[in-house]
Amino acid sequence: MSDTWPSELKVSKDRRLLTVRFNDGVVVTLPAEMLRVLSPSAEVQGHGPGQKVTVPGKRNVAIKSMTPTGNYAVRIGFDDGHDTGIFTWTYLRELGETGAEKFAEYEGELVAKGLSRDPR
Structure with missing residues (x-):
């Protein structure tokens, strides 16, 4: 198990941001x-x-639910019905550190496939 875990998970009022505060003081907003x-x-x-899979049309997706999964992760449900992603503390931290690059790659995949972030 990782030595890093969240001391706080907070979803914004509009449900479009998740802020994670880790036990070592690092805070990421996803x-x-x-x-x-x-x-x-x-x-x-x-x-x-x-x-x-390159998933298009999710620009306006919101967080619907968060369910603890053991001591190592949280299952995040979204308002489009997707709720099978189990986000480990390590993966949330990784997204905080490298998410901008990963998201830029995703945007490049959308362009290459003729897809859009906007819902149809």
């Missing part, structure tokens, strides 16, 4: 859209190499 499109779920990541 947009719901980024959490949704980079979800660690098999639905998004696939079941093996080369199966990752």
